[in-house]
Amino acid sequence: MNGIGWKRSSMPAGPLRLMYRMYRHVLPAVYEELGRWRARAEAIPDPELRLQALASISSKQFHCEGGAVFAAAAGDRRGDLVALIVALQTISDYLDNLCDRSTSLDPDDFRLLHRAMLDAVDPEAETTDYYAHRAEREDGGYLAALVAACQSVVRRLPGYAVVRPHVARLAGLYADLQVYKHIRREERLESLQRWWAHHRADHPELMWNEFAAATGSTLGLFALFVVACRPDATERDAERTVKAYFPYLCGLHILLDYLIDQEEDRIGGDLNFCSYYASDAEMLGRIRWIADEARRAANRLPCAKFHRMVIEGLLAVYLSDPKTARQPVVHRVARELMRDSPMTRLFFWLNALWIRRRGAPKR
Numbered sequence: 593m594n595g596i597g598w599k600r601s602s603m604p605a606g607p608l609r610l611m612y613r614m615y616r617h618v619l620p621a622v623y624e625e626l627g628r629w630r631a632r633a634e635a636i637p638d639p640e641l642r643l644q645a646l647a648s649i650s651s652k653q654f655h656c657e658g659g660a661v662f663a664a665a666a667g668d669r670r671g672d673l674v675a676l677i678v679a680l681q682t683i684s685d686y687l688d689n690l691c692d693r694s695t696s697l698d699p700d701d702f703r704l705l706h707r708a709m710l711d712a713v714d715p716e717a718e719t720t721d722y723y724a725h726r727a728e729r730e731d732g733g734y735l736a737a738l739v740a741a742c743q744s745v746v747r748r749l750p751g752y753a754v755v756r757p758h759v760a761r762l763a764g765l766y767a768d769l770q771v772y773k774h775i776r777r778e779e780r781l782e783s784l785q786r787w788w789a790h791h792r793a794d795h796p797e798l799m800w801n802e803f804a805a806a807t808g809s810t811l812g813l814f815a816l817f818v819v820a821c822r823p824d825a826t827e828r829d830a831e832r833t834v835k836a837y838f839p840y841l842c843g844l845h846i847l848l849d850y851l852i853d854q855e856e857d858r859i860g861g862d863l864n865f866c867s868y869y870a871s872d873a874e875m876l877g878r879i880r881w882i883a884d885e886a887r888r889a890a891n892r893l894p895c896a897k898f899h900r901m902v903i904e905g906l907l908a909v910y911l912s913d914p915k916t917a918r919q920p921v922v923h924r925v926a927r928e929l930m931r932d933s934p935m936t937r938l939f940f941w942l943n944a945l946w947i948r949r950r951g952a953p954k955r
Contacts, residue, residue, distance in 0.1 A: 603665045603895040607939045610901055613664040618674060622660045625678040626653060632737060637730040641723075644693060645734060648685040655810075656681045658909055662814040665898055669749070669821040676745040677814055683708055683738045684766075684810055691774040692862075699775050701725035706767035708735055712742035713759045713813070715752070746817075751825030755816040758834045762816075765807040773804070773863055780863055795839055801865040802843050802882065805850065809842035811902070829894075836893050840886040841903060847879050848910035851926075855919050876925045883907070883929065901940070908940035 604610035626649060633645035656678045663673035687705050696702075704725055711717035719736040723729035746752050772783040788800035795803055815837050819825050850857070850866045857864040869875035883903070890899035910916070911926040 603667075603898045604901075605895070605897045607901060610661070610664055610898070611939075611943055614661065617670060618660050618663050619657060621663075621671065621674040622656050622678055625675055626656060626682075629678070629682050629738070632732075632734055636732050636734050638728045640728045641690075641731045641734070644689040645686050645731070648689040649682065652685040652688075654909070655685055658905070659810060659814050661902060661905060662811075662818050665818050665895070666821045672745050672748060673814075673817055673821070676742055676817060679738050679741040679745075680709070680712055680813065681810060683712055683735070683742070686735070686738075687770065691770060696726050697774075697776050698725055699771050702771045702774050703767070706770050708739050709763050709767055710760070712739045713746060713756075713763050715743050715747045717743070746820070749817065749820040750823040751820040754825045754827060755820045755830045755833075758830050759813055759816050762807075762812045762834070762838060766810070769804055769807045777861070777863075798839060798843070799868075799878070801868040802847070802878065803839060805846035805865045806839035806843035809837075809845040811845055812837035812842050815899075832893060836889040836899065840882055840889050841899075841906075844879070844882050844886050844903065845906055847882065848906060851875075851879065851922055852910055852913050852915045852919070854922060855915070872921050872925070876928055879925070880929060905940045905944075908944045912944045 604613055630646065630649050633642060633649060636642035636645055659677045659681050660674055663670045663677060666673040687708065690705060691702050704720075705722050707720065708722050711719060717739075719739050721729070722735055723731070746756075768787060769784075772787055773780060775783060784804055785800050788803055791803060792800075798806075812834060815833050816830060819829050819833050822829070847866060850864050854864055854866055856862075858867070866875055869878065886903050887900060890896055890903060893899050907929060911930060916922050916926050
């Protein structure tokens with residue numbers, strides 16, 4: 593049910609209540625939404641676009657499962673946020689597949705594809721031909737439908753006007769990253785560092801790879817969507833949320849993702865932000881520091897317990913991944929990070945294992 597009310601007391605304050613909502617309400621809705629988009633993807637005329645759309649849903653389903661935790665904090669707007677988060681994350685994962693396995697290395701192609709992300713969070717934007725710079729173009733309206741689904745929800749969120757400029761900035765940084773990290777390999781590092789030079793003054797405490805990692809997370813967007821559920825949302829609410837999530841919580845999210853993917857990225861010759869640390873010790877020290885900063889930032893937010901649970905959930909999801917145990921260095925780093933984490937992390941770790949084994953219901 594999507595009503596107009598919202599209150600802070602609706603946010604889950606403990607892990608048991610949070611996971612009850614996830615299992616009872618949120619995850620079934622996520623699987624329903626993914627099933628709908630999977631059916632739409634199966635009808636894509638172009639075989640390459642169809643392949644990548646279906647692969648992005650199958651292999652990256654856990655992105656939607658994890659991101660939808662924010663819907664558990666949205667009160668009676670839960671249904672709206674599930675639909676919005678799943679649609680936006682599906683756009684992100686689909687475009688990432690198109691760029692990672694691209695038949696093109698054209699930055700204009702990547703830029704135009706990711707205009708879909710910007711349009712999705714702009715309720716007044718008109719869709720365009722996002723495939724204009726590539727050979728594969730016939731998607732049967734799939735990407736435009738995802739964009740329209742996001743726009744339909746943000747128009748209904750009572751506080752969206754307040755968060756909209758911040759959402760647009762984070763979405764713009766996300767799009768920039770996807771362009772620079774997918775161009776020709778010999779141009780990537782220089783382009784990323786040149787881009788970082790324009791933003792270094794805002795985050796002098798970060799290394800360039802940590803800033804880039806932070807821009808690659810959608811969690812800041814999802815947290816702002818929760819703020820937008822409130823009819824009484826203020827600019828101060830939006831600013832505090834952005835500062836809490838970007839760069840530390842978002843940076844932790846993506847650095848953990850790259851941490852466990854080091855082996856496969858090394859084999860595939862793909863860019864990995866964790867590989868730019870001078871040593872394993874430096875990598876551990878920096879990720880640990882970012883995790884601590886994320887916790888401190890979360891403690892400054894209203895409903896701090898919920899945001900701290902997001903952090904512990906991130907650690908649980910990534911450090912319980914089977915890829916962690918197969919990489920000795922990563923396994924050691926994971927053990928050290930686990931020592932810094934409170935006991936609630938164990939609870940989320942067990943739940944992450946359960947969700948992985950259980951998966952989505954068969955359709």
